[in-house]
Amino acid sequence: xxxxxxxxxxxxxxxxxxxxxxxxxxxxxxxxxxxxxxxxxxxxxxxxxxxxxxxxxxxxxxxxxxxxxxxxxxxxxxxxxxxxxxxxxxxxxxxxxxxxxxxxxxxxxxxxxxxxxxxxxxxxxxxxxxxxxxxxxxxxxxxxxxxxxxxxxxxxxxxxxxxxxxxxxxxxxxxxxxxxxxxxxxxxxxxxxxxxxxxxxxxxxxxxxxxxxxxxxxxxxxxxxxxxxxxxxxxxxxxxxxxxxxxxxxxxxxxxxxxxxxxxxxxxxxxxxxxxxxxxxxxxxxxxxxxxxxxxxxxxxxxxxxxxxxxxxxxxxxxxxxxxxxxxxxxxxxxxxxxxxxxxxxxxxxxxxxxxxxxxxxxxxxxxxxxxxxxxxxxxxxxxxxxxxxxxxxxxxxxxxxxxxxxxxxxxxxxxxxxxxxxxxxxxxxxxxxxxxxx
Ligand code: 5AD
Numbered sequence: 001x002x003x004x005x006x007x008x009x010x011x012x013x014x015x016x017x018x019x020x021x022x023x024x025x026x027x028x029x030x031x032x033x034x035x036x037x038x039x040x041x042x043x044x045x046x047x048x049x050x051x052x053x054x055x056x057x058x059x060x061x062x063x064x065x066x067x068x069x070x071x072x073x074x075x076x077x078x079x080x081x082x083x084x085x086x087x088x089x090x091x092x093x094x095x096x097x098x099x100x101x102x103x104x105x106x107x108x109x110x111x112x113x114x115x116x117x118x119x120x121x122x123x124x125x126x127x128x129x130x131x132x133x134x135x136x137x138x139x140x141x142x143x144x145x146x147x148x149x150x151x152x153x154x155x156x157x158x159x160x161x162x163x164x165x166x167x168x169x170x171x172x173x174x175x176x177x178x179x180x181x182x183x184x185x186x187x188x189x190x191x192x193x194x195x196x197x198x199x200x201x202x203x204x205x206x207x208x209x210x211x212x213x214x215x216x217x218x219x220x221x222x223x224x225x226x227x228x229x230x231x232x233x234x235x236x237x238x239x240x241x242x243x244x245x246x247x248x249x250x251x252x253x254x255x256x257x258x259x260x261x262x263x264x265x266x267x268x269x270x271x272x273x274x275x276x277x278x279x280x281x282x283x284x285x286x287x288x289x290x291x292x293x294x295x296x297x298x299x300x301x302x303x304x305x306x307x308x309x310x311x312x313x314x315x316x317x318x319x320x321x322x323x324x325x326x327x328x329x330x331x332x333x334x335x336x337x338x339x340x341x342x343x344x345x346x347x348x349x350x351x352x353x354x355x356x357x358x359x360x361x362x363x364x365x366x367x368x369x370x371x372x373x374x375x376x377x378x379x380x381x382x383x384x385x386x387x388x389x390x391x392x393x394x395x396x397x398x399x400x401x402x403x404x405x406x407x408x409x410x411x412x413x414x415x416x417x418x419x420x421x422x423x424x425x426x427x428x429x430x431x432x433x434x435x436x437x438x439x
Pocket of ligand 1: 162300334
């Protein structure tokens with residue numbers, strides 16, 4: 001018998017890439033591949049990549065250089081995902097040791113393409129297949145209490161900074177019944193928290209059902225205790241969706257809601273479809289409907305033409321929206337995006353300086369909010385052992401991380417904890433027994 005070929009996949013970028021890697025393990029598993037965590041043992045090495053910022057791509061180039069040491073005779077080193085899609089065959093020219101380049105719509109052919117590459121012919125597949133949602137491919141996940149579920153692929157929005165429409169193609173939603181089926185299978189195996197994924201996930205529509213229907217249907221699945229989703233688009237929070245969130249108990253009290261900028265002028269140049277005021281209205285509507293809800297966001301500084309005064313509007317928005325957390329980025333010019341044609345390049349040092357000020361503002365706001373939370377009681381889901389020490393890492397419904405002194409076998413359990421301290425972002429908590437909780 002020929003020994004099974006071993007595949008190693010290293011994943012960069014967003015949660016959808018994590019889900020896509022699970023899909024690739026599913027696809028390759030059907031072809032007899034087995035997974036390995038050790039690049040030195042692998043016959044096939046794949047790097048699943050991100051293209052949203054230049055530094056993400058540079059990191060991958062560096063990593064591919066390191067991984068090529070592990071490539072054995074007849075082995076294959078491939079770059080897949082968004083960077084593969086963006087650069088296509090050019091990547092084969094630029095990086096001589098790469099044998100295989102496959103974009104997010106090409107994974108169905110992965111095994112075949114690997115065979116071609118293994119025979120010595122370097123290949124690229126970056127065709128868009130607007131129908132492809134890999135419905136028939138069961139992803140291979142690490143068994144655990146939480147799971148990512150892709151419900152929508154691609155993007156029809158045209159934010160001028162963003163490369164994703166060029167790397168992931170047009171928007172398409174999976175059928176509600178198919179998503180629910182997958183959630184039921186996961187719940188049957190003990191997964192109680194699901195995160196629904198899409199580029200603009202709340203614009204989900206399968207032709208018959210919208211995102212409100214999807215939330216209610218997933219929230220009704222037996223065994224599902226928590227539903228999260230990422231990332232929504234501000235103006236796709238229709239009253240129906242807000243209502244569904246409010247009445248579906250499983251939907252968690254946290255929304256990651258990318259704002260990108262606090263300046264209307266910048267938002268318009270980014271082709272975001274809302275103003276600062278409209279964004280704040282959406283936040284207020286969600287706060288009114290869902291008590292205790294928390295918000296995180298994505299923010300870009302140094303977008304072409306951004307003035308100091310416009311940047312300061314972003315700083316003031318952080319305070320006004322009162323975010324619990326924010327992912328902050330310095331604008332990175334991406335070839336192929338509309339923003340390359342915009343005038344008003346912001347010097348790198350100016351961008352770095354704004355980023356530092358923004359991070360400081362975000363941290364101070366988060367710290368103030370975290371300190372005020374000490375003493376609160378929360379339900380947490382124990383996810384895994386913390387990196388250091390003996391404590392377990394658990395998460396509140398509001399998406400705060402809590403270190404708790406519990407035994408390792410509590411992974412997957414729900415406990416009530418009192419928050420007793422904070423580093424400013426993470427919390428320390430003590431388990432409160434139900435009897436004590438009554439007192
Ligand atoms: N430069 C910097 N940040 C970007 N993002 C997307 N494109 C760019 C870019 N060209 C950020 C946005 C998005 C997040 C995933 O990455 O904030 O929400």
